[in-house]
Amino acid sequence: MILMKSYRKPYRVKKRKSIFRNRFFWLAIFILIVVGGFLYFLFLTPFFQIKGIEISGNQKVLTEDIQSRIQWVLSREGNYIFLCNSNKINQEILHFFPEIARVDTKIKFPDKLVVQIEERKPVAIFFKDEDYFFLDKEGVIFGEASSSNNTYLKIKNQTPNQSLNLGSIAIEKEILTPILEIESNLKENLKIPLREILIISEERLNIITEEGWEIYFSLERDIEKQLTELRAVLEEQIPPDKRKDLEYIDLRFSRVFYRYRQ
Secondary structure: OOOOOOOOOOOOOOOOOOHHHOHHHHHHHHHHHHHHHHHHHHHOOHHHEOOEEEEEOOOOOOHHHHHHHHHHHHHHHOOEOOOOOHHHHHHHHHHHOOOEEEEEEEEEOOOEEEEEEEEOOOOEEEEEOOEEEEEOOOOEEEEEOOOOOOOOEEEEEOOOOOOOOOOOEOOOHHHHHHHHHHHHHHHHOOOOOEEEEEEOOOOEEEEEEOOOOEEEEEOOOOHHHHHHHHHHHHHHOOOHHHHHHEEEEEOOOOOOEEEEOO
């Protein structure tokens, strides 16, 4: 019997290639350096830090006060142009200053903010109990007013359970719009000066004239039609020299009622 001797190839240990010779390693290092340098340039150098805030459009609210609120937001969010959140700045300004109706904040590269302010304009003075406030066309109260201010129409709300917070809606627009329509028509067309308007309910308005007599309007009927009826009754049934003796004219129904003082 012939024994065959097995032959085994000698085992050779393969040398591991050094990581420093791996091109992917150096590519990753290069990318990290580029990205790190880019982020450093954006967020850690003063080049993109916000250095200027331009504010325009404000008249009553001080520029320094608006800048202070913007700086407060930037101190929390980061004082870099790429971290600036225009919406948060706008929200902070509107929340802090009820006198401001709209804010538009834009980023002006590389290091400025441009802030356009639109302040509320009073159309009337709203009051309830002893509290008087300026009221804008949206029905928002935005600043304290004086009871002796006769520049604007005074509107009193006699409906219950209403909280008065600056910047909140004191009169819904569907009620305020007909009020302003009535005021304009009475002053310009009928030459009737007004003392104040009372919101009795969501359905009724009482207009108090400077002569002391009142006009009752329904918010559920067409306002223009009621004004037409008022003009007709004043021209055809109540002569101007008799108006001072009136107690009221009631326009809330299909027929107009009026009454003289006893």
